[in-house]
Amino acid sequence: MDLLQLRYFQAVARREHLSQAAAELRVAQPSLSRAIARLEADLGVPLFDRVGRGLRLNRFGAGYLRRVDRALAELDDARRELADAAGLDHGSVSVAAETLLTLTGVVTEFRAAHAGVDIRLYQSSATEMANQLRAGEVDLCFASQPLPGADLRTRELLHEDVLLAVPVGHRLAGRERVRIADLAGEPFVTTRPGYWPRELADRLFAAAGLRPEYTCESDEPGATGDLIGAGLGIGLVPAYSRGVTHIPGVWLHVDAPDCHRTLNLVWRADAYLSVAAQRLSDFAAEYFSVTTRLPNRI
Numbered sequence: 367m368d369l370l371q372l373r374y375f376q377a378v379a380r381r382e383h384l385s386q387a388a389a390e391l392r393v394a395q396p397s398l399s400r401a402i403a404r405l406e407a408d409l410g411v412p413l414f415d416r417v418g419r420g421l422r423l424n425r426f427g428a429g430y431l432r433r434v435d436r437a438l439a440e441l442d443d444a445r446r447e448l449a450d451a452a453g454l455d456h457g458s459v460s461v462a463a464e465t466l467l468t469l470t471g472v473v474t475e476f477r478a479a480h481a482g483v484d485i486r487l488y489q490s491s492a493t494e495m496a497n498q499l500r501a502g503e504v505d506l507c508f509a510s511q512p513l514p515g516a517d518l519r520t521r522e523l524l525h526e527d528v529l530l531a532v533p534v535g536h537r538l539a540g541r542e543r544v545r546i547a548d549l550a551g552e553p554f555v556t557t558r559p560g561y562w563p564r565e566l567a568d569r570l571f572a573a574a575g576l577r578p579e580y581t582c583e584s585d586e587p588g589a590t591g592d593l594i595g596a597g598l599g600i601g602l603v604p605a606y607s608r609g610v611t612h613i614p615g616v617w618l619h620v621d622a623p624d625c626h627r628t629l630n631l632v633w634r635a636d637a638y639l640s641v642a643a644q645r646l647s648d649f650a651a652e653y654f655s656v657t658t659r660l661p662n663r664i
Contacts, residue, residue: 369441372434374401375413379431380501382414382421439502443638457642458484462495463508464561467588468629472653476646483642489586491560499634505643507632508650510562510604517636521647523654524606524629528566530618531594531603538600539616546574546622553581553599561587562627563602570622591615629654 377387378398388395406413413427423431449457463469466489473485490498495507496514507513508523530549532538538548549571556578557564564583571578582598584590591603595614603617604627631647633639639647 371401371405372438374398375405376431376434376438376501378402378421379413379423379427379434380497382423384421435501439637442502446638446640449640449642457482457640458486459506459640459642459646460486460488460504461506461508461646462488462490462498462504464491464495464510465489465586465588468508472650475653476649479649480642480645483645485646492562493560495632499632502634502637505633505637505639506647508629509632510627510629511565513632517634518632519635520630520632521651522628522630523651524627526605526627526629527619528563528602528604528625528627530600530620531591531615532600532618533594533597533615536600536616538618541618543619543621546570546576546620549578549600550576551579554578555582555590555593555599555601556580556584557587557590558583558585561585563587563590566625566627567602570620570625573622 374387374391374393377391378384381387381390384399384402385395388398391398402413409426409430411426412424413430414421415424446458461469461473466487469487473487477483477485488498488504490507492509492511492513495504495509496518498504499507499513499518500515509520530538530544538544554567556567559565559568567578582593584593590601591607593599594601594603602620602625605617631650633643633647
């Protein structure tokens with residue numbers, strides 16, 4: 367066996383799907399299938415159960431994956447340590463967020479200050495981010511809801527109100543504040559489950575004993591304001607967005623407890639955090655501290 371076979375096995379084990387893993391690895395599916403077959407032959411046991419046209423990790427594969435994850439994580443940490451020893455200009459950092467619009471400003475300014483750092487970005491739901499951290503795919507996550515895992519550490523970057531955005535001319539547009547009860551029956555723009563705006567909306571409506579009328583659901587939280595401005599409905603938007611976007615609409619405060627967002631930086635406590643990742647963490651904390659104090663930001 368070789369290192370490439372282990373990388374291939376890890377990808378297939380996570381996906382339990384050959385074609386998806388092949389697309390992720392950018393290799394031909396037959397080549398990936400042969401690599402897995404050779405690995406199983408070398409080990410002398412099957413790592414997957416073949417179920418129809420699919421794969422399912424069996425008990426041999428599950429045990430082997432735990433060892434492979436640890437071994438590859440150690441090798442990745444060693445690579446990052448060597449990059450750190452060579453200096454920040456040769457470093458790299460992988461980052462995930464629920465919407466990449468959260469990172470646009472901070473990444474732009476960080477790259478201007480540290481042009482040699484290689485940054486890789488992912489857009490992921492909360493569950494995906496937690497899995498990416500544990501698998502060592504990302505170093506840092508910008509999360510607006512708690513990520514599960516006792517091995518994760520957080521650093522608060524931003525705590526803000528979440529406002530209700532309505533299109534210009536809407537019946538609520540002339541008000542400064544609303545209650546959740548005022549929103550009964552209104553077409554509501556939000557995200558799919560797994561993203562913080564949906565989790566917050568579900569919680570607020572449930573507390574008010576109401577069932578929301580979700581008429582538009584997306585996988586891009588950053589698009590919510592534009593969809594509302596286009597007249598597709600009303601929805602919850604973080605106050606920070608008022609200062610970084612130009613959404614046509616009216617913003618109202620919501621009289622409901624816990625109608626706010628906390629943006630946290632999350633990383634694994636038991637993994638090596640490169641100098642580049644540490645520098646980005648400190649840079650992000652300063653960036654959000656400054657930008658939220660600027661006029662018209664909140």
